[in-house]
Amino acid sequence: MTPEELHDLCTQEQEAAEQYPHHLYVCSSDPKSILAKDLRQEIKKRDKEKTICVHEVGFMGLGAEEPIVRVEPQQVYYQRVGAEDIDALFDSLDSGKSIERLACETLPELLKHQRLVVLDKNDRINPNRIEDYIACGGYQALMRALTEQSPAQVLEEITQSGLRGRGGAGFPTGLKWNLVAKAQGEKKYVVCNADEGDPGAFMDRMILECNPHRVLEGMLLAGYAVGASQGYIYIRAEYPLAIKRLRLAIKQAQRLGLLGHRIGEVGFDFNIELRLGAGAFVCGEETALLGSIAGRRGTPRPRPPYPAERGLWNAPTLINNVETFANIAPIMKHGSAWFANIGTEKSKGTKVFALAGRVTYTGLVEVPMGVPLRDIIFKLGGGIPNHCEFKAVQTGGPSGGCIPAEHLDISVDYDSLAQVGSIMGSGGMIIMDETSCMVDVAKFFMAFCCEESCGKCIPCRVGTSQMYHILQRITNGQGTLYDLELLEELCDVMQNTSLCGLGQTAPNPLLSTLRFFRHEYLAHILDKQCPAKVCKIHKVMEAVS
Amino acid sequence: MSAKTDVMEASEQKADPRWRSVEKTMRQHGYHANGLIETLHAVQEAYGCLDEEALRRIAAELRVALSHVYGVATFYNYFTMAPPGRHTCVVCMGTACYIKGAGEIMERISKEFNVAPEETSDDGNLSLLSARCIGCCGQAPALVVDGEIWGGLSADEVIERLRRVLNDA
Ligand SMILES: Cc1cc2nc3c(=O)[nH]c(=O)nc-3n(C[C@H](O)[C@H](O)[C@H](O)COP(=O)(O)O)c2cc1C
Ligand code: SF4
Ligand code: FES
Numbered sequence: 001m002t003p004e005e006l007h008d009l010c011t012q013e014q015e016a017a018e019q020y021p022h023h024l025y026v027c028s029s030d031p032k033s034i035l036a037k038d039l040r041q042e043i044k045k046r047d048k049e050k051t052i053c054v055h056e057v058g059f060m061g062l063g064a065e066e067p068i069v070r071v072e073p074q075q076v077y078y079q080r081v082g083a084e085d086i087d088a089l090f091d092s093l094d095s096g097k098s099i100e101r102l103a104c105e106t107l108p109e110l111l112k113h114q115r116l117v118v119l120d121k122n123d124r125i126n127p128n129r130i131e132d133y134i135a136c137g138g139y140q141a142l143m144r145a146l147t148e149q150s151p152a153q154v155l156e157e158i159t160q161s162g163l164r165g166r167g168g169a170g171f172p173t174g175l176k177w178n179l180v181a182k183a184q185g186e187k188k189y190v191v192c193n194a195d196e197g198d199p200g201a202f203m204d205r206m207i208l209e210c211n212p213h214r215v216l217e218g219m220l221l222a223g224y225a226v227g228a229s230q231g232y233i234y235i236r237a238e239y240p241l242a243i244k245r246l247r248l249a250i251k252q253a254q255r256l257g258l259l260g261h262r263i264g265e266v267g268f269d270f271n272i273e274l275r276l277g278a279g280a281f282v283c284g285e286e287t288a289l290l291g292s293i294a295g296r297r298g299t300p301r302p303r304p305p306y307p308a309e310r311g312l313w314n315a316p317t318l319i320n321n322v323e324t325f326a327n328i329a330p331i332m333k334h335g336s337a338w339f340a341n342i343g344t345e346k347s348k349g350t351k352v353f354a355l356a357g358r359v360t361y362t363g364l365v366e367v368p369m370g371v372p373l374r375d376i377i378f379k380l381g382g383g384i385p386n387h388c389e390f391k392a393v394q395t396g397g398p399s400g401g402c403i404p405a406e407h408l409d410i411s412v413d414y415d416s417l418a419q420v421g422s423i424m425g426s427g428g429m430i431i432m433d434e435t436s437c438m439v440d441v442a443k444f445f446m447a448f449c450c451e452e453s454c455g456k457c458i459p460c461r462v463g464t465s466q467m468y469h470i471l472q473r474i475t476n477g478q479g480t481l482y483d484l485e486l487l488e489e490l491c492d493v494m495q496n497t498s499l500c501g502l503g504q505t506a507p508n509p510l511l512s513t514l515r516f517f518r519h520e521y522l523a524h525i526l527d528k529q530c531p532a533k534v535c536k537i538h539k540v541m542e543a544v545s
Numbered sequence: 546m547s548a549k550t551d552v553m554e555a556s557e558q559k560a561d562p563r564w565r566s567v568e569k570t571m572r573q574h575g576y577h578a579n580g581l582i583e584t585l586h587a588v589q590e591a592y593g594c595l596d597e598e599a600l601r602r603i604a605a606e607l608r609v610a611l612s613h614v615y616g617v618a619t620f621y622n623y624f625t626m627a628p629p630g631r632h633t634c635v636v637c638m639g640t641a642c643y644i645k646g647a648g649e650i651m652e653r654i655s656k657e658f659n660v661a662p663e664e665t666s667d668d669g670n671l672s673l674l675s676a677r678c679i680g681c682c683g684q685a686p687a688l689v690v691d692g693e694i695w696g697g698l699s700a701d702e703v704i705e706r707l708r709r710v711l712n713d714a
Contacts, residue, residue: 029684032693062683199639199678237586237623238679276586278621281677295581297620354682356641362683394640428682430640444643448677454620 001257002265003143006134009256013135020053022093025124026081027060028067031241035067035081042086052093055132058210059122061114062355062363063106063382070123071098079104110361110380115342115368117350118326122210127245130252133213139258141332142220146264154225155181158328160336162348167193167284167321168399168425169501170347170414176318179308180226183316188228190219191293191312191319194235194242195277195284198397199448201428203352204322206364208235208242211326212249216259216272218325221332223270226318231272234289237279246274281398281452285500286319288454299454300500321426323352343369347413347424355381357430358388367412374408377431388433392516396425398445398452399505401512402438421512423505437534438517439524442510443471449506460503463494467510474521477528477537484521488514563591567599571606578609581617585624593629622677630665630672632711634690639678641685646700650686651675653700654707670711 017023026036036056043052060068064079069089071078076098081089085102092099116122125132133139145154159174180188192215196204208215219231235243250272253259261269275293282288283298290312292298311317327349331339343349347369353376356362360382367376377383377393384390392402401422403410410416414424432441450464467490473479491507498504514521523529528537570587574580584607588599595618604611618624636642636651651662651673660666660673681687684696688703690710695703 196680197678199643200641200682201678202680202682205680236680238676276583277623278582278586279623279677280621292582293579295579295583295617297617356682356685357644362685397640428640430644430682432644436644441640441644444640452677 001263003140003147006139006143009131010134010137010140013131017053017135020051022052023072024052024054024089025057025060025070025072026054026067027057027070027123029058030066033067035069035083038083038086039089042090046090048090052090055124056126056128057123058125058127059119059206059364061107061111061123062361062365062380063110064104068104068107074098075108077104077107078102079107106361106382110365113375113379114366115350116366117330117339117342118207118214118323118352119210119364119366120330125211127210127212128248130213130249130256130258133211137333138213138329139217141329142217142224142258143264145221145224145332146266146268151181151225151227154221154332157332157336158225161331161339162336163324163327163331163339164347164414165321166323166327166351166426168396168423170424173320173324176308176320177222177226179306180228180316180318183309185316187230187313187315188226189312189315189317190223190226190228190231191289191307191317192219192231192233192322192325193284193286193289193319194233194239194322195289196236196239196322196426197281197284197452198399198426198428200354200356200394200430201397201426202354202356203364203427205239205242206354207322207326207352208239209245212242212246213253214326214329215322216249216253218328219272220259220263220270221328222318222320222325224268226316228318229269229271231270232275232293232312233272234275234277234283234293236277243274243276250274280454281448282454282500282502285502288500289319290317297454299456300502302499323427344411344413346415351412351424351427353427353429355429355431357394358384358433358435359431360385369413370411372409373403373412376412376429377408381431384431384433388435390431391434391436392432392438394422394430394432394441394509395428396423396508397428398448399423399501399508400425401508402432402441402516403512404516406516421508421515423508435532435534437475437530437532438513438520439471439475439530440532440534442513443468443475445509446471446506449502453502453506457497457499457503459494459497460499460506463490463498463503464506466490467507471510474524475530475535475537477524477535479521479525481525483525484514566591567603571603576607578607578613581607581609581614582621585614585618585621589624594625594627596626627665630669632670632691633672633674634688634707635674635676635679636662637677637679637681637685637687637689638675639682639685641678641682642687645685647686650688650700650703653704657704658707658711 039054067081069078069081121136163173164170280298283292285300288298288300307317350366352366365380394402407420446468450468453460455461470483567587570584600614604614665672688695
């Protein structure tokens with residue numbers, strides 16, 4: 001496909017859509033939902049095939065109950081739309097009067113407080129149709145790069161944008177790309193890390209399920225910039241729908257000549273293959289991931305050499321997260337200055353967060369870096385339901401920490417979160433209220449790390465297990481003050497001597513709860529009480545006495 | 546296990562139509578050891594679990610040591626050597642689900658249907674498994690029952706629905 005052909009396809013799709021006076025965008029995460037099908041049937045029955053068009057999309061925003069229908073051009077949102085509402089829906093299209101009982105005002109209101117870059121237009125793209133992405137300007141950034149820009153120019157643009165990796169550590173993306181571009185090697189690889197192992201995080205799943213092509217385009221641009229011709233997407237087997245949609249997306253892109261040989265009719269070849277994970281958290285770590293792609297046990301190896309130098313089959317390899325890749329096409333399209341204008345001095349752009357736990361609205365939000373944590377939880381998430389009190393928000397999963405109420409006003413960026421002992425992580429936010437016991441939460445994460453430790457190095461293999469047992473002792477009401485000292489010492493050893501990030505960061509949830517919720521530990525140890533009434537201390541005490 | 550049964554079982558597997566998808570996966574990867582994990586996925590998809598015979602055969606086809614195949618198969622939680630029950634119920638024990646009461650749901654199911662976590666009931670009707678997050682945290686607590694996602698249900702509702710599923714078959 002040439003740039004002209006892409007442009008023609010785009011206009012063709014846009015013109016076809018303009019033929020319809022009414023558009024219904026339907027969103028439901030339930031794969032068994034037949035609302036869209038019912039709507040189409042009704043359209044046929046009413047002989048409105050030329051005036052109403054139905055689109056199935058994967059994303060609308062949070063704050064409404066599914067199934068959601070957005071009516072365009074009126075921009076009216078309806079929630080909980082069922083088969084019984086279809087008649088009313090069509091009547092309202094005729095009369096121009098909206099249906100009050102179905103109307104949803106929360107969702108559009110919440111969207112106003114967000115800034116969509118990664119999720120932009122996902123509320124009008126059917127993930128199964130490459131044409132929808134193209135109609136929204138998709139793959140144009142790629143075509144322009146291939147025909148008008150040199151790889152060095154692409155590298156420069158990404159470097160200038162200030163984009164940092166969204167997989168957790170926040171490493172500058174431009175710097176990483178430059179390392180791979182400069183590395184010596186005949187063959188190079190681009191790998192997309194879609195292992196999304198942090199429990200409570202689902203941004204990457206949604207990005208892939210709602211618009212897989214944006215990630216493919218980002219990988220293609222990366223391949224062009226660093227000089228790679230083969231890409232891999234390492235995706236968790238637990239995400240069957242995302243896998244299905246990615247497979248379809250790759251096929252469609254190949255069919256249109258956007259993947260394969262001589263893309264854009266210039267001398268650029270690039271292909272993408274999927275590799276399925278198999279339920280090992282440690283495989284999100286980049287060197288373990290590379291081993292897993294090569295069909296081996298996913299055990300990390302020491303770095304350096306970094307994958308940028310020696311990665312897949314010892315060739316220079318670029319590894320980025322799903323959301324990082326999803327940022328690339330928008331940057332190339334609107335320019336690095338546009339991107340660098342969003343966010344803070346050191347954290348550019350937007351970040352997608354997944355809200356879950358004890359919060360009114362759960363789902364994805366995308367905000368500029370630097371917004372106050374309080375706004376995300378109370379404005380966008382709608383606060384804590386059932387009149388309960390906010391206690392903490394957990395960010396960064398098993399490598400992150402719990403942030404208490406007194407720090408709710410910090411700005412959400414890489415550095416501020418690190419200052420309060422947590423990390424940005426991949427973007428999962430789990431909100432907890434008074435019903436959660438923070439010692440129990442620390443124990444939960446330690447159990448997780450203990451189970452997921454690959455066992456290659458001793459500090460992590462033995463340390464996680466020891467700490468888990470100490471925490472168990474405390475939650476049973478049998479802990480002592482010495483246990484706290486011991487925990488802190490073990491944390492120090494693990495942070496400094498573990499081989500990979502899993503062991504180095506496994507103490508974080510424990511340390512942050514010790515820092516902000518020490519009184520809860522003391523209550524368990526001294527008063528033999530669990531303030532949240534989660535830990536079953538009394539039974540054990542009776543058994544002992 | 547004697548050598549004879551190995552060969553017999555192996556040739557039986559060759560004739561088994563389900564083995565064809567496994568064969569196809571290995572072919573796609575050029576019978577290279579790189580494709581080992583994909584091959585194991587293909588076996589588990591076709592047979593529901595891995596078994597020693599399959600591992601032996603894969604080791605031979607991909608020309609790697611059986612210990613290597615076994616090592617990979619047991620490293621990853623997703624692979625199982627135990628045949629699944631007629632129905633499977635996976636309870637998510639990830640953070641979001643945990644703080645919304647996944648532990649209680651697990652306990653209740655285990656008691657109600659007399660099946661230990663990570664095991665299959667004696668009558669082979671239900672396998673009760675756990676996951677560390679299935680990416681549906683917004684609908685926590687989340688379960689996957691026979692491939693279908695159940696979200697936001699109370700323990701009572703889960704028991705109720707699960708009973709219906711189990712009785713249907
Ligand atoms: C134990 C562990 C688990 C990780 N899991 C993930 C993951 O699920 N997804 C991800 O993108 N990065 C994960 N990472 C980070 C990756 O190693 C790597 O830094 C990242 O993919 C780089 O991409 P980025 O520069 O775009 O952020 C993990 C790291 C560790 C130590
Ligand atoms: S720190 Fe833990 S997970 Fe990482 S290599 Fe060591 S044992 Fe394995
Ligand atoms: S924590 Fe249960 S689905 Fe993510």
